[in-house]
Amino acid sequence: MKILTTVKEVREYVKNQRMQGKTIGLVPTMGYLHEGHASLVKKSVAECDVTIVSIFVNPTQFAPNEDFEAYPRDLEHDVALLTECGADCVFHPEASEMYFADATTTIVPDVLSKNLCGKTRPIHFGGVCTVVGKLFNIVTPDKAFFGQKDAQQLAIIKRMVRDLNFGVEIIGCPIIREEDGLAKSSRNTYLNAEERKAALCLSEAVKIGMEMVEKGEKSTKVILSAMIEHIKKEPLAKIDYVQAVDGSMQDVEEAEKDTLFAMAVYIGKTRLIDNFMV
Numbered sequence: 001m002k003i004l005t006t007v008k009e010v011r012e013y014v015k016n017q018r019m020q021g022k023t024i025g026l027v028p029t030m031g032y033l034h035e036g037h038a039s040l041v042k043k044s045v046a047e048c049d050v051t052i053v054s055i056f057v058n059p060t061q062f063a064p065n066e067d068f069e070a071y072p073r074d075l076e077h078d079v080a081l082l083t084e085c086g087a088d089c090v091f092h093p094e095a096s097e098m099y100f101a102d103a104t105t106t107i108v109p110d111v112l113s114k115n116l117c118g119k120t121r122p123i124h125f126g127g128v129c130t131v132v133g134k135l136f137n138i139v140t141p142d143k144a145f146f147g148q149k150d151a152q153q154l155a156i157i158k159r160m161v162r163d164l165n166f167g168v169e170i171i172g173c174p175i176i177r178e179e180d181g182l183a184k185s186s187r188n189t190y191l192n193a194e195e196r197k198a199a200l201c202l203s204e205a206v207k208i209g210m211e212m213v214e215k216g217e218k219s220t221k222v223i224l225s226a227m228i229e230h231i232k233k234e235p236l237a238k239i240d241y242v243q244a245v246d247g248s249m250q251d252v253e254e255a256e257k258d259t260l261f262a263m264a265v266y267i268g269k270t271r272l273i274d275n276f277m278v
Contacts, residue, residue: 001082002089007138010052010091014139022049026141026168028132031055032072033081036176036184040145041085043173048143053082054091054135056098061127072189091139098134106130107164112156115249116262117273120240128153129160136166144168149175149183151260151275152249175274177203183274190270198236199267202274205230205242209261210276218254220244223261231265240264240271
């Protein structure tokens with residue numbers, strides 16, 4: 001498997017693959033990969049001739065008080081996992097390779113970024129869209145693969161691709177969970193034993209909400225109240241938000257097809273997210 005670090009190298013690699021008539025799949029990541037990332041890579045390998053995985057902890061999506069410096073990194077582990085999954089190439093640039101020192105152009109999403117995570121992380125999705133847009137221009141993939149755990153991010157990227165006419169198909173992939181239900185996340189490594197146990201309140205709340213919907217409950221107020229009540233029983237949990245939204249990330253009163261129930265909850269100092277879609 002090739003490990004490339006510059007834009008020029010990636011473009012030359014992609015050019016050679018295109019000359020052979022091959023399709024390109026891209027899996028954008030920030031590294032410290034787990035089974036959730038692996039599922040995206042395997043999906044790309046199954047659907048595309050060549051799979052490129054980017055590993056880049058993107059500084060522009062972190063606010064000054066967030067965990068950019070502490071975000072876990074382990075390239076050796078990541079390369080081993082990707083080799084096992086069948087990836088063909090890793091793009092692992094430095095920040096100076098991805099961003100010009102005097103850059104003034106960014107991609108800033110509007111309506112979809114104002115609610116949910118965007119309320120408490122106002123710069124986050126601008127950073128995400130800018131780096132993903134750059135990756136699309138560098139790699140020019142046929143398909144790009146993202147996890148449903150970051151449901152708001154997935155919706156924003158789909159809208160960005162539509163609005164800006166990127167020639168890439170966005171594939172959303174299901175949430176991968178631990179055996180006890182906790183959604184896989186690189187930030188799970190921040191949790192100590194007590195916090196790891198407490199974090200189950202998120203997936204338990206998801207289960208409560210799903211069961212209520214399956215039994216015919218339509219009122220999002222009723223469903224959210226039950227989910228919030230369960231999370232609040234955990235002393236280590238502090239709710240950022242628990243909301244139900246439509247495809248435009250606007251709050252809704254009734255649970256219908258494609259209604260997204262999403263949450264962000266602090267367990268100690270670690271912010272975790274989870275969701276389910278009707």
